[in-house]
Amino acid sequence: MKGLIALLSITILITACSQNTNRQEFAKAENASPAPAVTPKQSAAGMKLTKPTELLPEITEKYSGIKIEAVNKNDGSKIEITAPFGQKIPIGSTGLEITTSSYFTSFTMVDGGVKNVSMEESNPAAKVIITDNGSQLFDGWLFQEYPDMHPFEHPVWKVVLAGAVKK
Template sequence: MPRLSWSILLILTLLLAAAGCSRQEEAKTEHPKATEKLRARVVVPDNVKGKWRAVKIAVRDKESNTEDIYTVNIGYEFVVAGSQLRLKVENFLPAFIMDGTKMTSASNETRNPAVQIIVTEGGAEIFEGWLFSLYPGTHAFEHQRYNFSLVDFIPAGKKG
């Protein structure tokens, strides 16, 4: 009888374990976002919205040792001359701060200017991140031929 009890106990344990695995698999398929990395969100405060028209981005060509400066309106993009690189200016935050997963601006004063960019090459996205005016090396875009940096920012209503 004791031998039979151990066998029954072993079988019940295996059945419960199998049922538990099955429920875990169901949970994984039902909730795929639970395992995804939390994505930061950008919040442009009302006191910043519409106050900035454009940014100036320097593009340095490491091969020719030249630099061109592009003035790009916020929300627009440009193609780097002689390349397949396309750079889109997403957002400008004059006083960039990060609070958990939220990126925003502490004020409308240019205390820590940053521009959010998306870079594509040949139609494929190769970079999404930030260029910082005061800290150009922070999370800098790495490309074999080009470097980008934020060199100026233009308020709304101002030309040039």
């Protein structure tokens, strides 16, 4: 019983102390000056911080689109297509269509966004929109090296990034 009372006392003390800290931090935040305007940032490799739907000139100089593979979950059959940047195209006879809005050869997440840290194909990723009869089913990133990270979910088809199409 004494142990339970001691544990309860410590919990109350910690809660009380942390509430005071939170109030002080909140008051500081209220009195702080507004955040400065965000300007494009550069990576060590000189690549700027981008919006996910932006195609970098360095990418479009070297690549014209991406390679997509659609795997039928029921029978294992595969459909491979080339998806040019910015164009909505059918994924074979699946009834699905894909639009590629961005491609990074070396995708990384940073505070405030995403960026391509180099032109070396170390972590290829493509920002795509997948639709079915005009209804958007997916708007996200497909990762070539990590196809199960934030995958496209569909009852029949698994759509993965298979690579990029060089010019």
